[in-house]
Amino acid sequence: MVERETMEFDVVIVGAGPAGLSAAIRLAQQAKEQQQELMICVVEKGSEVGAHILSGAVFETRALDELLPAWQSLNAPITTSVSEDDIYWFNNDHKATRIPNYAxxxxxxxxGNYIVSMGNVCRWLAEQAEALGVEIFPGFSAHSLIIEDNVLKGIITGDMGLDKDGKEKDGYMPGMELRAKYTLFAEGCRGHLGKQLINQFKLDAGQSPQHYGLGFKEIWQVPSEQHQEGKVVHGTGWPLDNDTNGGAFMYHAEDNQVVVGLIVDLNYSNPYLSPFDEFQRMKHHPVFKSVLQNGKRIAYGARAIAKGGLNSLPKMHFPGGLLIGCDAGTLNFAKIKGNHTAMKSGIIAADTVLNALKNNQANTDLTEFTAAFKSSWLFEELHSSRNFGPVMHKLGKFVGGAYNTLDQNIFAGKLPFNFKDNVADHDTLLNKDQARSISYPKPDGVISFDKLSSVFLSNTNHEESQPCHLQLANAEIPLSVNLAQFDEPAQRYCPAGVYEIQEVEGQSEFVINSQNCIHCKTCDIKDPSQNITWVTPEGAGGPNYPNM
Incomplete structure (x- = not known):
């Protein structure tokens, strides 16, 4: 039995993203106003706050206006307002049709929105939280749950200094027990502990399965004559086929920087599809190439996005804590935005927890969160867009797009229908014999690139000798099932080259290059056998995004 140091807090928050930091700030603000002393701790697995934050991002300030009304005078890194808003249908690799606003x-x-780096916004939010007395511990992963008598009592941080076999190395440090009256989980999409909590407390009973997209993002420095600060471009169609949903984006940020990306819905059916290569191919379309040519790619990253919306939202409360933000799935895919909704969920959570603490309650099931959530603009927003994703999945891009335009523009999301998509993303792949192979063009090293050079730009690093954080339930399945039936899609859906099939002395071998992992969680989501579980590596491991 490992002896662990124990620290006691009123509230522990897992994850220093927009949801977690908003909850921390709101708790500290309200406690200060009410002259109540609270010990609030935020643990963040990235090497610093913002290191693991990746978002487009066009930012809506609605929740921030509530949380910190004076944000502009507090030097928030939110300065580039949207000046132009174009949406395209990409007909093919050289033609695009601009869609009129009414359609x-x-x-x-x-x-009224802003183009931002959410990594930098989170760094700034962390400064506001610390100024209010919140303790933030970057470089500490929340590894496991403390559950006693079916009540969540806190978390255990990851051990440091274990070798690949789990044995202690020199400098070994056991993780700490962080116990709290309430614990808030804001790990982001497909949170490692959030997934366990959903299973433990059956929080998703009666709901549609969560649905996901894989989002890619690159930052480019481009010539000034090709840059239009504040311009926002979205599009759909090519390079994705009619059976694959998703969309492209390009945002002209400050300092002659352009953000370009692609979101690929993970309910795609062709096991030969490579989301990474679709993104690299996309950039050669004239709409993007005309802006990127003669520029320089300076950053790369990828991250899964929870996009199931209200119909996939689990119950967010359980004995001892709450799921908030993308850990629960509060993103509004009809807006392609989740930061303002994550922040609002954190605000609601903080108010709920504070009321419980004022009544001397600890580790209770905060059922009152549901009423507060349902009376908020967050619920109203998610309810009005509840059909957006399922309609696209069921009716396709054209008919689904027409329905969504009618529903949102004419009926404000109040058409009396409730579409659901009850097929999980990992259950949608065709057998390889039923699918067409896809031949992707070789990257030119100018506009398009390979996976390994891209991972290099993400500044990804893990301690070389540590237990593999990509765990197989059955080591035989990648070859006996996934290779045999689907030509092992992990070697294509992973955006970082983590998974390979290598031939060793005439035998196929499944190789996991965990050092490359950029923590996108796609393997945990899309593996057709649900054989891969992503768990937290040592704290501070993974990407180090400077400006995402």
Whole structure:
């Protein structure tokens, strides 16, 4: 039995993203106003706050206006307002049709929003939290749960200094027990502990399975004559086929920097599809190439996105804590935005926890969170867009897009229908014999690139000798099932070259290059056998995004 140091807090928050930091700030603000002393701790697995944050991002300030109304005078890194908003249908690799505003769901309009780096916004939010007395511990992964008598009592941080076999190395440090009256989980999409909590407390009973997209993002420095600060471009169609949903984006940020990316819905059916290569191919379309040519790619990253919406939202409360933000799945895919909704969920969570603490309650099931959530604009927003994703999945891009435009623009999301998509993303792949092989063009090293050079730009690093954080339930399945039936899609859906099939002395071998992992969680989601579980590596491991 490992002896662990124990620290006691009123509230522990797992994850220093927009949801977790908003909850921490709101708790500290309210406690200060009410002259109540609270010990609030935020643990963050990245090497620093913002290191693991990846988002487009066009940012809506609605929740921030509530949380920190004076954010502009507090030097928030939110300065580039949207000046132009274009949406395209990409017909093929050289043609695009600009869609008129009246034919676009109004949720896509971005007047009044800002182009930001959410990594930098989170760094700034952390400063505001610390100024209010919140303790933030970067470089510490929340590894496991403390559950006693079916009540969540806190978390255990990851051990440091174990070798690949789990044996202690020199400098070994056991993880700490962080116990709290309430623990908030804000790990982001497909959170490692959030997934366990959903299973432990059956929080998703009666709901549609969560649905996901894989989002890619690159930052480019481009010539000034090709840059239009504040311009936002979205599009759909090519390079994705008619059976694959998703969309492209390009945002002109400050300092002649352009953000370009692609979101690929993970309910795609062709096991030969490579989301990474679709993204690299996309950039050669004239709409993007005309901006990127003669520029320089300076950053790369990828991250899964929870996009199931209200119909996939689990119950967010359980004995001892709450799931918030993308750990629960509060992103509004009809807006392609989840930061303002994550922040609002954190605000609601903080108010709920504070009321319980004022009444001397600890480790209770905060059932009152549901009423607060349902009376908020967050619920109203998610309810009005509840059909957006399922309609696209069921009716396709054209008919689904027309329905969503009608529903959002004319009926404000109040059409009396409730579409559901009850097929999990990992259950959608065709057998390899039923699918067409896809031949992707070789990257040119100018506009398109390979996976390994891209991972290099993400500044990804893990301690070389540590237990593998990509765990197989059955080591035989990648070859006996996934290779035999699906030509092992992990070697294509992973955006970082983690998984390979190598031939060794005439035998196929499944290789996991965990050092490359950029923590996108796609393998945990899309593996057709649900044989891969992503767990937290040592704290501070993974990407180090400077400006994402």
């Amino acid at each position: 676009i769901p109004k949720t896509f309009h971005n007047k």
